[in-house]
Amino acid sequence: MKILILHTVPYRKIEYHRALDHAAHDVTYVGVEARIADLPADLRCEKIVIPGVAEPAVEIGAIASPADGYEMVMALSEFDLHEAGKVREHLGVPGPRYGDLLRFKDKILMKRLVAAAGLRVPRSLDLRTAERTAEKSAAAASVPWEGRTILKPTLGASSVGVHVFGSPREALAFVARPENHEYFADGELEQFIEGPILHVDGVMEGGIPRLIVASRYISTPLEYAWGEPLGSAQFRMSDGYRAFFLGCLRAVGVVDGAFHLEVIEGPEELVFMEVANRAGGGDIIPTTEASTGVHIPTEEIDVLIRAQARRLGRPLPGGPVREVTKTEGPWFGWLVVPGHHFPEASCRVTTPDWLAGSGAVVKLRVAQPPDRLKKSVTHQYWEVPAAAILRGGDDAEVVEVVRRLREEIRVVPRAAEVAR
Ligand SMILES: Nc1ncnc2c1ncn2[C@@H]1O[C@H](COP(=O)(O)OP(=O)(O)O)[C@@H](O)[C@H]1O
Numbered sequence: 001m002k003i004l005i006l007h008t009v010p011y012r013k014i015e016y017h018r019a020l021d022h023a024a025h026d027v028t029y030v031g032v033e034a035r036i037a038d039l040p041a042d043l044r045c046e047k048i049v050i051p052g053v054a055e056p057a058v059e060i061g062a063i064a065s066p067a068d069g070y071e072m073v074m075a076l077s078e079f080d081l082h083e084a085g086k087v088r089e090h091l092g093v094p095g096p097r098y099g100d101l102l103r104f105k106d107k108i109l110m111k112r113l114v115a116a117a118g119l120r121v122p123r124s125l126d127l128r129t130a131e132r133t134a135e136k137s138a139a140a141a142s143v144p145w146e147g148r149t150i151l152k153p154t155l156g157a158s159s160v161g162v163h164v165f166g167s168p169r170e171a172l173a174f175v176a177r178p179e180n181h182e183y184f185a186d187g188e189l190e191q192f193i194e195g196p197i198l199h200v201d202g203v204m205e206g207g208i209p210r211l212i213v214a215s216r217y218i219s220t221p222l223e224y225a226w227g228e229p230l231g232s233a234q235f236r237m238s239d240g241y242r243a244f245f246l247g248c249l250r251a252v253g254v255v256d257g258a259f260h261l262e263v264i265e266g267p268e269e270l271v272f273m274e275v276a277n278r279a280g281g282g283d284i285i286p287t288t289e290a291s292t293g294v295h296i297p298t299e300e301i302d303v304l305i306r307a308q309a310r311r312l313g314r315p316l317p318g319g320p321v322r323e324v325t326k327t328e329g330p331w332f333g334w335l336v337v338p339g340h341h342f343p344e345a346s347c348r349v350t351t352p353d354w355l356a357g358s359g360a361v362v363k364l365r366v367a368q369p370p371d372r373l374k375k376s377v378t379h380q381y382w383e384v385p386a387a388a389i390l391r392g393g394d395d396a397e398v399v400e401v402v403r404r405l406r407e408e409i410r411v412v413p414r415a416a417e418v419a420r
């Protein structure tokens with residue numbers, strides 16, 4: 001097949017060669033200079049560099065045309081999954097269109113779909129349709145909840161631009177300030193749901209899960225954005241939980257490819273938070289592989305190739321589909337320690353003495369001065385002060401070791417190493 005890949009996730013996370021026979025397929029990677037530079041030198045492929053200034057679909061549209069004969073457009077990143085829909089339209093390639101893909105990006109749209117399936121979602125107010133200045137108080141009166149309130153971009157990621165307020169009224173007063181008006185173009189208010197946050201990761205094929213693994217965050221992604229370490233531990237999901245997760249995935253329409261679903265374990269019931277039709281970030285890919293043997297991107301690419309072969313009426317590559325559900329130990333977890341919040345350029349990390357002999361460490365990476373700290377929120381193990389994958393005999397043991405490391409790991413920011 002002649003495949004155009006929107007290459008946005010670093011190569012080392014996807015490892016395209018594991019799923020894609022680059023001799024059998026004609027593969028073209030398109031991406032910004034840094035991404036194209038991370039392709040292995042000996043990989044048989046074509047490369048197209050785009051500036052990365054305008055929308056990817058616009059930049060790709062200026063370079064590629066239907067005459068190029070692409071038969072498939074593949075995108076595995078939160079940032080270009082929906083853009084790929086526009087590229088397909090431009091190139092006349094079959095596959096999901098922008099209008100089909102927006103539901104995995106637009107948090108209001110996905111909540112509406114989940115609610116329509118009879119599953120619980122937080123109450124929310126779409127600021128894009130709210131009155132800007134006119135009668136904030138009137139708007140406040142129409143917000144159907146009280147108490148803690150989340151303000152977030154509707155199309156956001158990595159908790160960027162997310163704030164918590166004591167009440168909808170306070171959140172609206174914040175948004176009404178001229179410097180915060182951007183939330184009227186891309187923002188929503190949401191009822192804050194108390195409780196641990198779950199993330200559910202896997203791969204779907206034809207609406208049926210090939211892989212499904214449930215984990216519970218230790219602290220929250222939002223606290224990570226504020227500078228707290230973020231941990232996670234897998235757990236054995238009950239039939240009831242599994243039914244809720246699959247209900248959300250089906251409601252939003254995750255049919256083919258990887259998914260990352262986030263759900264709050266609310267005081268009375270599970271509450272949907274968000275879903276993406278792509279692999280989870282941070283160390284979710286290697287942790288899942290360590291625990292199930294399934295490499296999410298490899299599985300996902302296999303599914304996407306099969307789906308495209310079906311659309312093109314070609315013979316289906318690959319064997320029969322099997323499902324992997326994580327129900328047995330050992331159980332795995334991970335911890336990622338942020339550094340984006342430090343004004344300093346570098347840091348020094350100390351791990352507790354018990355860690356090395358604990359038998360819990362599957363992988364540990366600690367930044368060494370003069371490693372530079374990235375200033376924007378990142379969960380990538382090579383860009384943060386420390387990232388660990390940990391294991392335990394039962395799920396309580398994983399929670400314990402992730403918590404303990406979270407408490408005892410020390411990160412001291414350093415300015416001294418700035419000059420190399
Ligand atoms: N309704 C909510 N109740 C409690 N916490 C929330 C709620 N919505 C978002 N959050 C917090 O904000 C974080 C980011 O929100 P999310 O909807 O996952 O957007 P994204 O991850 O795309 O930035 C969540 O991980 C969670 O910590």
Ligand SMILES: [Mg+2]
Binds near residue numbers: 158159221262274
């Ligand atoms: Mg999220």
